[in-house]
Amino acid sequence: MPVKLSILGTSAALPAKNRNLSAHLLEIDGHSLLFDCGEGTQFQLKKYKKKIHNISCIFISHFHGDHLFGLPGLISSMHLLDRVKPLTIYGPEGLEQIIKSIYSLSKTKIKYPIEFVVVSGNTKVKILENKYFSVYSFPLKHSIETYGYMFEKAKDLLNIKKQFVKSNKIPVEWFVKIKQGEDYIDDLGNVFKNKDITEPEKDIISYAYCSDTVYFEDLANWVKNVGLLYHESTFLNENKEDAKDKKHSTAQQAAMIANKAGVKKLLLGHFSSRYTDVSDFEKEAKPYFDNVILGKEGLEINL
């Protein structure tokens, strides 16, 4: 079951030339999860031919407009396009009331059910779990209450070594149990260890979304060993005082978190509109964490 991340917006605060506002779409087998929803997210979804009805959950990091102001329009469009299936929206306290006020203003009764789940707390919490994946929230440090999110795909079944099974005449009735991790015991009571029968377990697919935050080392504990870490990098180090003042990070700081957390890959984004060319963000991050890529509208990453 492939998992694909699409970058819909990489601009911070203000839209910039060819850069849209924050939104990431994660697709897994017909489910889509949307992380943040800056103004224009519905246009980006349309541009990149993403089915909006596939979105089952939206995770809002915080209430600054560049992460939120596309939400009312997306909810409306789902309504106008006759959505039936429920939508769950995760975010800090207060979202439900404001969204309901907006629709009350226009006397619109949204046709499909929306469940609002309040995210809170000062540690990492599992907020969603099903047989395909789990999602966790954890607090970031920004000028207002802000949360990061981490997606973790459920373990795949193990792959059986065909040659081993054949040589040892393991009966087919045992296959499901073995794929689930059990040892095989033959009729004579001989035990065959699961690790000998199956291929080595693959790494669990995971992705963390960290926007917006000032640099703080504890964050590394919450995104430890994640497959793909998205960490905001609003500024370059030459503007690190701005980063500190505005509670944002630099590319170097994002790379330091990636390094400390031992993640596999780092994705940068949320670039301030003051930078027309963002290639320096990669250059600045590389000495601290080599496997770094720059977010770009339309970029798709297979996890």
Added chain:
Amino acid sequence: MPVKLSILGTSAALPAKNRNLSAHLLEIDGHSLLFDCGEGTQFQLKKYKKKIHNISCIFISHFHGDHLFGLPGLISSMHLLDRVKPLTIYGPEGLEQIIKSIYSLSKTKIKYPIEFVVVSGNTKVKILENKYFSVYSFPLKHSIETYGYMFEKAKDLLNIKKQFVKSNKIPVEWFVKIKQGEDYIDDLGNVFKNKDITEPEKDIISYAYCSDTVYFEDLANWVKNVGLLYHESTFLNENKEDAKDKKHSTAQQAAMIANKAGVKKLLLGHFSSRYTDVSDFEKEAKPYFDNVILGKEGLEINL
């Protein structure tokens, strides 16, 4: 003082391929007036190189998202770009409260003053007047409370006929009064009629913005003889039942209003996303009103 209208969005309800949501920008000598503000309006302003700080007034017709959901982002961007000068926002009752709730949610204190003016009433009312122009509101008939707006440029000073002034030795001290419409009386008490001294008065530049509305004949009285009438045409006549149900108009109905009102030019827009090619809207309107043009993103009209 030239007056220019720029069309920023022509799509109804949902964004369509190459069609954005409702917004018209009227520019007059460094003042800009924005009529409606669908999601993405700030991107369109940027795309067409319009200075957002020039916008002094925003007129919201009603609270459906395709006319409103760009407003929070535009207000935020003005704030982030250090706007100082005041902004006045006209619209139905309830706008101030919702906008304030949105910024209270993100603990943002907008740096520049915003004045909200409630538009109401069931007839045409002058809501703004200065030495350059006036703006009127009038009720439309839609599924929720909705207003149209009419802009009227102040009369220009009259142009003096140079040859007449020379032949009759009219002293220069009289010029301002004559340009303002007064007759000239010479030292002997002879009266020279203003109409003989000045060029014929030009038509007053005017523009009316009518979106969204079902067809109703009284509207023609409120936009009588206007220079440019923008009238929504969400549907073609083949879908006139949809128009009636959803309280919208067809291209034919828009043209009938233009005809009845004796306007100079009709501009169509707010096309339903169901139509990929909108050229039939012009064809449908022409037999009822010949001087019709189709709205298109980026179209600029000198009034």
